[in-house]
Each structure stands twice: as structure tokens, then as C-alpha cells.
Amino acid sequence: MSTSPRRIAIFGATSDIAVAFARAHAAGGTRFALSARDGAALDRLAQDLKVRGAGEVTVRTVDFADLSQLPAIAEAMWGAFGGLDVALIAYGSLPDQAKACLDPALAEEALRLNFTSPALLVNTLAGYFEAARAGTIAVITSVAGDRGRQSNYVYGGAKGGLQTFLDGVRHRLHASGVTVLDIRPGFVATKMTQHLPQTGPLWAQPDKVASDISAAIAKRRAVLYTPWFWWVIMTIVCALPRAVFHRSKL
């Protein structure tokens, strides 16, 4: 596989990390198949990528929370350029944990968008990539999936489940030479976190996360903590004995 992918599909293409990733790969005629819910934002991004040097950009609006749309979108994105080098799954939502504790509908919605939907999508895409015997399926999960915490276990639980699911898909695809990359960012200054302060040493910019993703794809890595120090933090958090952990407010 060449280090610079030529055909990229992005699911949730208007997320800030996805935009930064796409822009970093636009020069040199890369072809993009983009999907997201906001059609106007997709069109704007498509124009932007073309000026930045993309060869061809197709867009498709889709509601990832509607699971019935997933097989068709997977097929359309795979078929746009007769196969893919990289599929990046970048959609998700950050639910209000306190509200999700009380409202089963809200919790269900968050679990569907952060676990069920991407898991089903990966499962479908895995079939295409397996047959082609090449390429990378990259999925943005979160460091929040590493250990359940009182402050966001609805989101964290969905992401943790997705991590395990990806582990299994990676096992399945190993024989066919397909890479499955599990991307675990920490705090990223994006519109998803716009209600938070977004300042301090732990906050990363989308550009940094995007360049880490590009490097991890080129190196065919399995799991990426981005920025790197989250690997250290999560190793410590996961190693804390339960008795100690439960006294924290994390």
C-alpha cells in the first residue's frame, strides 16, 4: 500500500477532525467520498477540498442514527471510485450524562450513534475490504472507552464497546491484510466540545489529531492514542485499583 491513500471515504465528514484529515490529504488529486447529515456543509467542504487539490469529491447526505440507511451508504461510498484505500468513521455525539441517566430515550440515542451504528457500518465495510484484500478501516473511538466512569459512562460505554468490536473485526481481517485502526483521542477542541472551556495542556487541535491519524494509517498501526500522552494517562487510570478509583470524582 502506498503511504498516501488515493481513495478516501469519510463517514461524518464535516466533523472537525475529519475536515482536518481530508484537507491534509487533498493535495495531489486524492478522491474523496464524503457523507454526513448536513448537506450544505458537505457541499462547502467538497468545494474547499477541490481548491486544495482533490481530484474528485462525491457527497451523500445520510443520518447515521437511522440504521436502515447504513448498507446503502456503505455500498455507495465503496462503489464511488471502485473501491477504497481508507474508510474513516468520524461521527459521534457527546451526550449529557446527567440527562442520559434519567432519560432512557436519550441514552438509547447516544448508544445507537456511538456504538450500534458505527459497529454495523464497520461490519458491512469489513466485507468489502476483506474481498479486496487491502486498505484501512479507521474509526474514531475515544479514551473515554478505556474505563467506565461515573461522569460519562453512556458515551464511554458505547466507545468501549466499539473498541472491543474493532478488536474482533481486526482479528477477522488480519488474514486478508486489511488494517483496522482504533483512534482514541483525548480532549479535542471541536464543535462537539464547544460548550467546554477548550483551554489547557490536555486540549489538542484537530490538525494535530488528524496528522497523528495519517501517520498511524501509514504505519498500519492498530491502536492510536492522540496526542500520545493519553496512552500514559489511560494506562494509569486503568491500573488504579477499584477501591482507589471509586473514591475519585472522574
Add this chain to the structure above:
Amino acid sequence: MSGSDMSASPAASRTRLYGSWGNILRAEHETLAPRSVDGAREIAARLPAHSAIARGNGRSYGDVALNPGRTLVDMLGLDHFIAFDATTGRLRCEAGILLSDILAVLSRPDRDGSGWLLPVMPGTRFITVGGAIANDVHGKNAHGLGSFGCHVVDLELARSDGRRLVCSPEENPDLFAATIGGLGLTGLILTATLQLRRVPGLALEAEDIAFDRLEDFFTLDAESAQAWEYTAAWIDCLAGGEALGRGIYMRARHAPGVGAPPPARAPSRSVPLTPPLSGVNGLSVRAFNALYWRKLGSKRRKSHVGSYEKVFFPLDAIGHWNRLYGPAGFYQFQAVVPPEHAEPVTRELLAEISSARQGSMLVVLKRFGDIVSPGLISFPMPGITLALDFPNLGDATRKLLARLERIVVAAGGRIYPAKDFSMSRESFAKGYPALQDFLRHRDPAMSSAFARRMGIVEEEDAS
């Protein structure tokens, strides 16, 4: 709800601390951050009177993009290219895109080294297109190509009455003229079409020449104007007496057939935090000026061919260099005086600075040509412009700035609002004779610390 859904709402509101680039003032602002041109238009339509000002990448030294206690509309989310025609060189983009991005994406050498370049390049590439228009910035080629506004084909403006207007020399020409250099007070600039220029080689042939006194600057400048597209001089402002106005004349022109890759999108080195004391003091300024004056060696002349980065953007090499001035910050001062008074007034200004012993490291002297900017209250006008920065020593610095301002205005000159933090209302009105005309095009919702300081927006108007 996916991340992309949130862009459907025009903006999230929150409070954030913003400062001027000179760090003279830092203040809490209510901020709105639109993610699209439609979102920005919706924001503009909901703004109350005298409430808000657009902010780009925060490189204005003074208070033109500050609005303490009120609203800033952070335009950095409008960062999309819209279209580029590689045959005509016309670029359409959103207003929050940075000049560094335009250079990185579009100014790439062809096989013969030629390419499309921004026609006007200010001293930093880390500013937005909207900010470049609102301050009608200029570069080292102002004598040949005028200001940034001279190359704006059209722009879209969101007004607080809900309208989204296309403005150009043909369409809404009055509003176009008010918006170029209009300090953001005519509404939110959403998009712009820029005419890029084809250059025979993206690399520059640059020459530095040491000169001993102010007269020599004018001689060198007169003989360079035709053959050298980019010109400016650094002045050793601590030199007095016979040596008053000595410095280094810098001139450059495109090297045909020689390419130059675009400069990096971000500085490789950065000042990580503001030191508790200013690193810029009498001692370091003396040392810097003495060394810089001698940097060309005994030949007193140096030339090279290479990237345009060092010629255009010397200060961009170190990120957050403004922090070196410590917590008290620094004042910038830039003024232009008409050609007929250029030499004596420049001499008077330099003598004033030299005798005040308040040295500056960055002292730039440059001639503006006769190309008239389309902006009603644009800063560039024919004459000589002098730019300096002074560490903030409190009263002593403000008094010096007031003396410099008096000399400039008495000579029929004007002060650059993008760099100002101390000009008087009288000097502003005198320096910008079209001010009353401009005020008719002001958007009633817009307001800034500068606008209130200048009495453009009355304090008592504010809710």
C-alpha cells in the same frame, strides 16, 4: 445527534478572554463562533445595537478587534475555499481563511518556477482575509500595487438588518468603499473574491544595503522604486546626531524562473508563555540595534536569491513573539505623512524617539505610492510611513506616542488604527477626512473598543 448536526445552530455562545496582539489589554468577551456563512448571517441578523465586532486571528496590535464586556464574532470557523480559477487567478473564499493557507494551497511553483501569489503581503501571513480587508493592509510593494483592498474583486457582507449583500466597485459601491479598511464596522464580511497575480518566479532576489543617514534612505528609495518591486528600510532609532536615520535598506524582486515552496502553516518555534519581565528593555534594544546595524559586515551590502518567507514575514519565524514584551505588553505606532513633508517630518519623529531614549527594535520606513486605496478610511495614502514598537513603560510611553501623533497630524498625516491604542479622537478625524461619509455606512449593530474610544459609537448608546 452527530457532530455535524451542531453546525445547524449558528453558534455556541460562551465567554472567553481575548487580548490585543500588543497585550496592552486583555478582557472577557461574550463570543459567538459561526461555522458557516449562513450561520454568520443569522448571527448578524440577531445582534442588538452597538454590540459586536468580528475577530479574525487576533493579530491587530490595538483595540480594533476588541470589545470588552460585549460580543466578539470569532470568524475563524469560516475557513473554506469556494473556488479558484487557475486561468484567471481569481480566488473566492470565506473570510476566516488565513493568508498562510492561501499561500500553502495556491502559491506553488510551476515547472518554470512561476506561480500565483497574493498581490499584497503584509508583515504576517497569520491573518484572515476578512481582517486583511477590514484593515486594508499593505506590504512592501505598496508603492507599485497599492493596498490589499485594491485587489478585492467583490465581497459579501452580512448586515444586522438580515441582508446579505454583494459589494464591489459596481454593486453597492459605497458600502464596498466603506468596508475596505472599515475596521469591521460595516457588518460581518462573509466571503471575498481576490485577484491573485501571476509572478514570473515565486522566489525573490533580495538585496540589503546599509546607509548612514536619513537622506541616503530617500536617495536609495528613489533609485530603487522602478526596478525593485518590494522595498522597505530598517532604521536604527537609537542613532542620533550625524547618524540620525541610519539603517538598512531592503529591496527585492521576483527572480524569473526560480520557484519557492510555500512557507509553513505554523511557526516551528514559539514563545511558550509570557515571561514575568519584559525581555525587551533598554539594554537588549541597544544591543540588538548595534548588532543589527553591523550585520552586513564591512561590504555593507548583501544579496541572495531564495524563498520570500524571510523577506515578507521575518516576525512569523517565532510564534507568539509578542510575549517577549512581558506582561505589560507593547505599543505599536505606525503613521504616514504626505510626500511633501516626508523628509523633515521623519527626521523630527526620529529625533523625538532618539532623545526620549525609548528605543524600538522593529523600525520600518517605507514609501507608499500614488495608488489610491478604494477604502474610505483606509490607512495607506501617498507618503512615507514609519512603524515602530515600544515596550509599555506606562506614562512615559504614552506621552512619547502623543508627541509623535501631534507631529504626524500637524503635517497632514494619519495614524494606522490596526496598530493604535492611544490616538485621540481629534487626530482620527483630522487624519481621515472621509470619516463623516464613512459613518453613514456603519452597521448599527457593530461596535469595538476602538470605535468607542474614537467616539464613532457613543458610550451612552451602549446598552
